[in-house]
Amino acid sequence: MRTNITVLACSGQDHEYCSGMKEGRRRRNSMNDETPLTISVPQAGRQYFDMSRGAAYEAAKRGDIPTVKVGRLLRVPVRALEAMLDNAGQKSTA
Numbered sequence: 001m002r003t004n005i006t007v008l009a010c011s012g013q014d015h016e017y018c019s020g021m022k023e024g025r026r027r028r029n030s031m032n033d034e035t036p037l038t039i040s041v042p043q044a045g046r047q048y049f050d051m052s053r054g055a056a057y058e059a060a061k062r063g064d065i066p067t068v069k070v071g072r073l074l075r076v077p078v079r080a081l082e083a084m085l086d087n088a089g090q091k092s093t094a
Contacts, residue, residue, distance in 0.1 A: 038075035041067065048081065 009043045039047070044065055045056020066080040 036078060038068070038077050041065065041074055041076055044081060048085070055094040 041056050041060045042053040045051035060067050067074050
C-alpha cells in the first residue's frame with residue numbers, strides 16, 4: 001500500500017504565501033481546484049514572461065521571479081508571482 005505525503009517548507013522568513021502551511025498539510029487552494037499553488041521555474045518564465053528555460057532560471061536567481069525551495073526542488077508560488085505582477089509599476093511608500 002502506497003501512502004502519499006506532501007511536505008511543504010518555506011525557506012527563511014514568513015511569507016504571505018507560506019503562512020498557514022504546516023508539515024504534512026497542504027493549504028486549501030482558494031483560487032480553484034485546477035490552479036496549482038506552485039509551478040516550476042521554466043513554466044513560470046514561459047507562461048508569464050515568454051522566457052526560455054535558462055532565462056527563467058537566471059531571473060529566479062536574480063530575484064525577479066519569486067521562488068521557494070522545497071528540498072532540492074525550486075518552485076514558484078503562483079499567488080506571490082501574481083501579486084508581484086499586480087504591484088508592478090506602483091510607487092513604494094518607503
